[in-house]
Amino acid sequence: MPTAGWWEALWPDPAAVLALAGLKHGTDVIDLCSGDGWFTLQIAKIANRVIAIDIDSALLEVARHRLTEGGITNCEFIAGDAYQLGMLTSRSADFVFMANAFHGVPDRPRLASAVRAALKPKGLFAIVNWHQRPREETTILGEPRGPRTDLRLSPKQTVSDVESGNLKLLQLVEIPPYHYGAIFQRQ
Numbered sequence: 001m002p003t004a005g006w007w008e009a010l011w012p013d014p015a016a017v018l019a020l021a022g023l024k025h026g027t028d029v030i031d032l033c034s035g036d037g038w039f040t041l042q043i044a045k046i047a048n049r050v051i052a053i054d055i056d057s058a059l060l061e062v063a064r065h066r067l068t069e070g071g072i073t074n075c076e077f078i079a080g081d082a083y084q085l086g087m088l089t090s091r092s093a094d095f096v097f098m099a100n101a102f103h104g105v106p107d108r109p110r111l112a113s114a115v116r117a118a119l120k121p122k123g124l125f126a127i128v129n130w131h132q133r134p135r136e137e138t139t140i141l142g143e144p145r146g147p148r149t150d151l152r153l154s155p156k157q158t159v160s161d162v163e164s165g166n167l168k169l170l171q172l173v174e175i176p177p178y179h180y181g182a183i184f185q186r187q
């Protein structure tokens, strides 16, 4: 998880990113690999209910603190591995959001299958990824930021991996300056 400062500079308006990703009011959402809750807080303001899942319980505690400070009461925090999504949640979701984490998943079709199983019919899986640009070019506050160049995924690779998990691409969106969103639907 990045240190504070440049993350906020990169994502000054997380609610706008969520709107681009297709988040709708009143839905049941899973924020997968939620980190310190920068997006979770905004999701909770829009959603009916949110489950924030991350493998790092210390980051979940930061998220819990952030949401408590924000007066949020509709979010549950679960420490666990994203592959085990089905065992971590008992209710299916309308929308699974995964930002800045898909590139780090070793078996992406497996993860996509786990997400599919956690979605309601017609539910959405929205991935926000760094564009496949050299890391030296993605500067924030004067420094190169983001994952190593060789870890970054093209939209084509992302679509192929997720569709292997039996979800269908609905839309690709640009999220300036350095990201794109890929939105998939359970048929």
Ligand SMILES: C[S@@+](CC[C@H](N)C(=O)[O-])C[C@H]1O[C@@H](n2cnc3c(N)ncnc32)[C@H](O)[C@@H]1O
Binding pocket: 001, 002, 032, 033, 034, 035, 036, 037, 038, 039, 053, 054, 055, 056, 059, 080, 081, 082, 083, 098, 099, 100, 101, 104
């Ligand atoms: C770069 S952070 C992104 C956090 C958040 N989504 C955001 O964009 O602000 C990546 C997160 O993925 C989590 N993560 C990595 N592997 C995971 C796994 N196997 N299961 C669940 N979370 C994982 C890390 O702990 C970290 O919080």
